[in-house]
Amino acid sequence: MRQRVMRVAVMAVLVALLLLATPLTIGIQTSFFANELDELERVALGAAVHVPTQFAVGGHMDLYARERGIDVGVYDLSGRRRDGSGPRKADAVTQEARNGLVIRGRGDDQLVVAVPLSTEERVIGTVRAASGTAEVWRHIVLAWLALAGLALVALATAVVVARRQARTLSAPLEALSAKAGAVANGDLTARAEGSAIAEIDQVARTQNTMVEQLTRWLEHERHFTSDASHQLRTPLAGLQLGLEAAAADPHADLRAAVTEALEQARHLHRTVDEVLRLARATPRPGGPTAVRPAAAVVEGVERRWHGTFAAEGRRLRLAVEPGGEALRIPDRTAEQVLDVLLDNALRHGRGTVEITVREMGGATAVDVADEGSLTLDQRTVFRRGATTSASGTGIGLTLAREMAETAGGRLTLARRTPTTFTLLLPVTEPPPSQE
Structure with a gap:
């Protein structure tokens, strides 16, 4: 150059x-x-x-x-x-x-x-x-x-000036090439620096934007793998335990076991669909079209988790406040978020867990509270990997918040003691075929 x-x-x-x-x-x-x-x-x-x-x-x-x-x-x-x-x-x-x-x-x-x-x-x-x-x-x-x-003096001066200008022009390009090489070798933190040359500076900004987008997509793909394994773990474990229990008991009602297994399989199918939807979601939220009454959605979640909490000697209660029966919410998103919150309460909470459905200023609020106490603050508790422990991966609450946001809702930590999480979802009108 x-x-x-x-x-x-x-x-x-x-x-x-x-x-x-x-x-x-x-x-x-x-x-x-x-x-x-x-x-x-x-x-x-x-x-x-x-x-x-x-x-x-x-x-x-x-x-x-x-x-x-x-x-x-x-x-x-x-x-x-x-x-x-x-x-x-x-x-x-x-x-x-x-x-x-x-x-x-x-x-x-x-x-x-x-x-x-x-x-x-x-x-x-x-x-x-x-x-x-x-x-x-x-x-x-x-x-x-x-x-x-005089011509030789002018030529010598031109050579000196040309060398300086060549250094001025080539140095930013060489630095830009080095940063591009670092990105190609896997260093996604490498960013091109600005220069005094507007055209080269524009190329550097374009490269930085490209690397940032690439980093976000790669991070999104990595998170998708973790999210999928996290969300599929619980329904698969429930399906396996149900089938093993039916196989071990010679007097078990096989029809009931198959019915429960089919219900778990349907839930697993919905979980896969929701995780894939989250993986394809754009930054602009867009809620799914499938909606059901909030009370029916929460009752279905309570039925799936009731036995799991009972096996641990803990109680799971459901409460629907007046006005909350007719509220309609995105069912799959609500199911996935509640699964995460109940799994979190089972692993890290204490005592009775209560799910409350209530109307809140044109939105549906679903509270999940237990009798435990949380020491982390609002920002830390939703940071990916912040609560990683021997019993968890630390991505559940982060995933739950992302799911709520893609549906146009929000997940917040309402109280630390007793630990209470609140899921806010927009009230969705039912499709014409359901009216």
Whole structure:
């Protein structure tokens, strides 16, 4: 990445220098030759001023001192040099100046400027100034070398800046790649850090969002396995105990045993459906369509658990307050939550357990209370794994709360002593087929 950025930056600078240096080199050459011709013209004009008017009839001439490296000569109309230095016979440039114009040209490795001599609006001769091109080329080459030096300095500066910019651009991408590699290796806590580059920062935020969603889904899958085993354990154990008891007693009523086993199997089927529904539930709650009277739902739960509590020498009571008989609630959700609460009361509570159904401001409240005392606070008791012990996994109350919330309800710890949990469920109207 860094090498690629540097190559791109250096190539861009090279192209820019080439596009800039080409016209500059041509301009330097043209400018130096033009300046030299201007200097020759100045010298020729200065010499023309000193040519006397008697020049036309062969009078004496006294040219001013010539500048070093410049040949200055005076030529008559026949092309013969009368004074100064230069070729004895006028060259083409000098002869062309007899037309009354200042002529510039090149010939025989020289720059030549010819200026006409006029008197009374009549050309009587020409002044020729010439200098070698070698000196001009020496100045041009020196200027080109200076330009090349500046280009090298610019290129070196561009390389330094490109390296710094490449480091600035590649460092966040390398860090982002490292975080992605860590996630690929199983570290779902790795999060990409922000950078000063908006586009890379957006990619980092997108990756973090993706990892967070992936983490939630993986956690959801792990929880589903634990929840399913937790919820299926109790009905399976009841089904197994019932069948074993019937098989061990030769005088047992097999029809009653089969009927009870079928009821346990139906409950197990409903449990599987409810756990699968919870696994597919979205954050937006949506209650199931199957509803029954709250009293009937709670009575069915009480019948299933009555024998289990009696075997432990404990009592299970049911109370329905006035107005609670007609309330309809999601039956499967209520059954699963009550199963968790009763299992929790059997394992961790004491004494008599009482289930109370009551109407509460347009909602159905189901209280499950025992005679025990709870030391954990409201937040800790519903945290997954917070109450893990030898007799439990610590996920039951968490699962119960999640089930209640997916049905649009709520599960709370109403009192610590005596321990009382309250399940609030919205009152659901019965389907048209049931009215």
